[in-house]
Amino acid sequence: MTAHTMRRTRTAATFATAALILALPAVAQVDLGTEEQRAAGKVVYDKYCGQCHGDTGDGNGYATPRVKPKPRDFTTGTYKFRTTPNGMLPTDDDLRRIIEIGAPYTSMPGWPNLTSAEIQNVIYYIKSFSSDFENPDRYGEPIEIPRPLESTEESVARGRVVYEEQGCGSCHGEVGRGDGASAPTLVNDKGDPIRAADLTQRWTYRGGPTKEDIYRTFSTGLNGTPMPSYADSLEVEDRQHLVNYVYSLGDGDDPNYGTLITAVYSEEPIDLQDEETLDALFESAPMTRFPLVGQITEPGRNFFPPVTSIEAQAVYNRDEIAFRVRWHDLRADTSGRNNPSLEVPMWDEDNGIGGDAADDSGDDFFGDFGGEEAPAEDDFFGDSGDDFFGDGGDDFFGTADAGAGGAEFSDAVALQFPASLAPEETPELKPYFLYGDAQNPVDLWFVNLTYGVADTFRGRGSDSIEPTEADVVEAVSSYDQGAWTVTYKRRRSSRAGVSFAEEQYTPLAFSVWDGFNRERGNKRALSSWFYVYTEPSVEQAVAGPVLRAALIVLAIELLVVFLVRRRARQKAADEEASGATLTAGEAPAV
Amino acid sequence: MWGLNLPIVLALAAIGGVLAWRRAHTLVWLLYTGGALWAFFRFGFAVPIPQSVVTIYLGITVLALVSYASSSRERLAETVQPIQRLILEPRYRLALAGLLVALPGLAAYNAYADLTMPLEAPGFGREIHPPPPTELTVHDETIDMATAENPYLHYKHDDPELYGKHVENGRRVYYENCFWCHGDGMGGDGMFAHGLNPVPSNFNDVGTLPALQSSFVHWRIAKGGPGMPAGGTPWDSAMPAWEKFLTTEEMWDVNLFIYDFNGYEPRALGQH
Numbered sequence: 001m002t003a004h005t006m007r008r009t010r011t012a013a014t015f016a017t018a019a020l021i022l023a024l025p026a027v028a029q030v031d032l033g034t035e036e037q038r039a040a041g042k043v044v045y046d047k048y049c050g051q052c053h054g055d056t057g058d059g060n061g062y063a064t065p066r067v068k069p070k071p072r073d074f075t076t077g078t079y080k081f082r083t084t085p086n087g088m089l090p091t092d093d094d095l096r097r098i099i100e101i102g103a104p105y106t107s108m109p110g111w112p113n114l115t116s117a118e119i120q121n122v123i124y125y126i127k128s129f130s131s132d133f134e135n136p137d138r139y140g141e142p143i144e145i146p147r148p149l150e151s152t153e154e155s156v157a158r159g160r161v162v163y164e165e166q167g168c169g170s171c172h173g174e175v176g177r178g179d180g181a182s183a184p185t186l187v188n189d190k191g192d193p194i195r196a197a198d199l200t201q202r203w204t205y206r207g208g209p210t211k212e213d214i215y216r217t218f219s220t221g222l223n224g225t226p227m228p229s230y231a232d233s234l235e236v237e238d239r240q241h242l243v244n245y246v247y248s249l250g251d252g253d254d255p256n257y258g259t260l261i262t263a264v265y266s267e268e269p270i271d272l273q274d275e276e277t278l279d280a281l282f283e284s285a286p287m288t289r290f291p292l293v294g295q296i297t298e299p300g301r302n303f304f305p306p307v308t309s310i311e312a313q314a315v316y317n318r319d320e321i322a323f324r325v326r327w328h329d330l331r332a333d334t335s336g337r338n339n340p341s342l343e344v345p346m347w348d349e350d351n352g353i354g355g356d357a358a359d360d361s362g363d364d365f366f367g368d369f370g371g372e373e374a375p376a377e378d379d380f381f382g383d384s385g386d387d388f389f390g391d392g393g394d395d396f397f398g399t400a401d402a403g404a405g406g407a408e409f410s411d412a413v414a415l416q417f418p419a420s421l422a423p424e425e426t427p428e429l430k431p432y433f434l435y436g437d438a439q440n441p442v443d444l445w446f447v448n449l450t451y452g453v454a455d456t457f458r459g460r461g462s463d464s465i466e467p468t469e470a471d472v473v474e475a476v477s478s479y480d481q482g483a484w485t486v487t488y489k490r491r492r493s494s495r496a497g498v499s500f501a502e503e504q505y506t507p508l509a510f511s512v513w514d515g516f517n518r519e520r521g522n523k524r525a526l527s528s529w530f531y532v533y534t535e536p537s538v539e540q541a542v543a544g545p546v547l548r549a550a551l552i553v554l555a556i557e558l559l560v561v562f563l564v565r566r567r568a569r570q571k572a573a574d575e576e577a578s579g580a581t582l583t584a585g586e587a588p589a590v
Numbered sequence: 591m592w593g594l595n596l597p598i599v600l601a602l603a604a605i606g607g608v609l610a611w612r613r614a615h616t617l618v619w620l621l622y623t624g625g626a627l628w629a630f631f632r633f634g635f636a637v638p639i640p641q642s643v644v645t646i647y648l649g650i651t652v653l654a655l656v657s658y659a660s661s662s663r664e665r666l667a668e669t670v671q672p673i674q675r676l677i678l679e680p681r682y683r684l685a686l687a688g689l690l691v692a693l694p695g696l697a698a699y700n701a702y703a704d705l706t707m708p709l710e711a712p713g714f715g716r717e718i719h720p721p722p723p724t725e726l727t728v729h730d731e732t733i734d735m736a737t738a739e740n741p742y743l744h745y746k747h748d749d750p751e752l753y754g755k756h757v758e759n760g761r762r763v764y765y766e767n768c769f770w771c772h773g774d775g776m777g778g779d780g781m782f783a784h785g786l787n788p789v790p791s792n793f794n795d796v797g798t799l800p801a802l803q804s805s806f807v808h809w810r811i812a813k814g815g816p817g818m819p820a821g822g823t824p825w826d827s828a829m830p831a832w833e834k835f836l837t838t839e840e841m842w843d844v845n846l847f848i849y850d851f852n853g854y855e856p857r858a859l860g861q862h
Binding site: 550 | 695773815825830
């Protein structure tokens, strides 16, 4: 054997060994469980999973037409949250993670009630829906997730550069509010609309809020979505800097939802036109974040509101009170119509497919677009919503031209107050939180952001909302990088509605309409009743009450000691006088 | 479990056990009872009770403890005896001085905490299961609440296949309409639950479905929040009046399904 052939043989052997080493883990990963395990998994799946993911795993369960993002279609073998390289199948641990903790702010909950064995069985069953899991080539080694780098100024700055160079902002927005230019057009590979994450609200990250989660998403991408993997285009260290930058965009780890706005007192006049002074005024007012959920109580239901929270503050002076609210929206829709009582046809409850392409179902647009995009009436009223929405999404979205014009419905917001405060004998009494009721009406301060001015309505229930002009409510609005800010002002005393006295708890509720999601009328995101508390204008001293409390307790103590001792002395004197003696072991009688 | 914060409850019970074992003095028992109930109201529940309600409960507790202590001359004497000894006996002088300083300090701290604590929205009690009407009319059909039962429940034994069909239809109705609030697993923890007050009912809870007749559940489904008497604070409830969306059969089917899913039976007629 010549040296040459020997070298070749050695090389071949090395290759073979390498191939064997590379192949080994992949082979080991193909683990489809036993028949019994899959059968046991099916029992769990049919009870807990099939309602959304479909009894055949195709992502078409009972709930599917009314949830967004859509439930995973297990027959495709495409999974978003993985530790494996882009395009690969998830590991069992990846699947387990999502089953255990769920995907926040989606219809996928965590399942803490399932045992580890039940989860493993259900994983085996889920894998049986796609033949991809039998193919060793689809398996990849999990990536290594390094410890996060310290979040220094330099690291965050470098991360920012990476963010800009990689064009993250084109989907996620310049400051990360999910409002990038292409955000309204995003779809997954099934053609379903999908939203870029709002990077400022870490608690809504579907794949998890930790730095490790964020790094994993950068490195593996989200299969089937426009979110790519940066494993090839970015060095590990740059990905780590990017993690630090994205993390720095966040508004904290959790939303810290509150139940109360504290309106602070100011001597200053409130001038809505003087932006600078107004901002300075609100600087001193605490901000509270309130949860918003879909209105699903009255017809015109909204099963997937994109806006999940609103922040609010309030200030007041001698005569006036001002409220400021702020929420994130991927696009300002300022050309359509909206008002609190706009009718929502029943079929449109499910029809939140996200794009303004669905506008064509409205009469106004019907003619302009041509018949092709306009869904035939039959589709809407067909045997069930599933068919229509199952494949309807693609058609609608495919013809979307988000940039071309506004939506049919505009963005809007409303504050809601009771028309009068509860009587003293029933302080818990409030109007129905959905636009009031016949006995207890509400006042709505409604701003259609097409016009940006406040209209006032009196609501006596969803079917009885009338414009009212008893009080003048002023408003200004602005949209900046994915965030709407609306500031309201009204006189504190009202002739027909609620007045804001000092140290008063006034019920308050919020509604937000996202025109892009075709929200109008009762199809909205709303809150339950919360409160605004008008803080006393004179600051309360702390020292006085604290000292008083201490002194009162001390006085009582001293009194008790004095009384007990005097009584004991008297008793001793009495006993001495009567000549009786107290034996040592005897306790003093009362 | 049962909406309780189990570690706290178990810890309190354990302290009680130790006291019983050591045959604690009456005064110690009184202090323990007051303190333990405070801790239980304050920390014992998974969903915290509003402070104002806790204050009411504690007021009642103190009244009860005082009336217990003063219920007989002997008990009163026994209760105050350690206090008298503390005040009178010279060897406790240091402890007495400490107490004289500590209690006003505690009161001062409490006053300070009260003044500086973050404000919370006023809380009000509400009846979770308000009394139902005697009759219920849904879609022009009137039933007697005391005697009505889920018309499909008997199929469970008479015709399991038909029963299964009704349950499956109930499953469809549930996952098209209910799980946003009541949750996929029916723990009252759906994706909208965090934004609602009162929180949605937890159907896993052994104290909820099994304690209710199916007619009661039918009433709650058909008439929703707006159909509750004032004690249930109907203005806060997000529970829809499902008669607006569903047929009577669909409502009975989903009623059947939520019992079946959790392996519960409705409370039988006349059972209390």
